[in-house]
Amino acid sequence: MIRVAVGSKNPAKLRAVEAAFRRMGIAAEVVGVTVPSGVSSQPFSDNETLTGAINRAKAAISNGYDFAIGLEGGVVETPPYGLFLCNWGAIIDQIGEIGVSGGHRLQLPEEIAKELRKGHELGTVIDRWANGANIHKNEGTIGILTRNQIRREQVFEDVVICAYAKFIK
Incomplete structure (x- = not known):
């Protein structure tokens, strides 16, 4: 069994990592750890969002884990x-090898986009817009906008x- 650290304690991200390894047929113990992303709380480009994911993976790797994973959601104009x-x-391994991947793209409604451009964080905006709470820990914005046809957990599972494909021999 491999040990995998996830640079987050967000339940949707942890479920996604567990499901991904299960789907690949790899027995994995998945542990969430609190680490900084090193980017703004609302990443506003592919580069910033990817940097946040890499930073989380690098911060989460330690001697007790075979791999560490960083997952980051953001927006791009x-x-x-x-x-x-x-x-x-x-994903980073013990020797520092890194594999990266990006997920789905979804055009945001302009009323949500306007709030983000004003400096508000998507989690807060989507909760207010959808009259929900902690959507980012559950179905995510993608779940709300697709009526749960695609959920945040699914997107991160694929990511x-x-x-991980880089590490498959």
């Missing part, structure tokens, strides 16, 4: 179509599998 949801993941 895509003229002329507006603001899109983006997701990135990074983990794609990032």
Whole structure:
């Protein structure tokens, strides 16, 4: 059994990592650890979101783990179509090898995008917009906007599998 640290205690991210390894047929003990992302609380580009994922993975790796995973959600401006949801993941092993992957893109409604451009965080905005609480720990913005046809956990599960592909021999 491998030991995997996830640079977050967000339940949706932890469930995604557990599901990804289960889907790959790899027995894994998954442990969430609190680490800084080193980026703004609302990443506003692919580069910043990917950097946050890499930073989380690097901060979470230690001698007790075979791999560490960082998962980060953000937004990216895509003229002329507006603001899109983006997701990135990074996996690092004990020798410092890194695999990365990106997830789905989803065009955000302009009323949500306007709030994000004012400096508000997506988690707060989507909770207010959908009249919910802690959506980022559950279905995520993608779940709300797709009526749960695609959930945050699913997106991150795919991201983990794609990032892990680098380590498959």
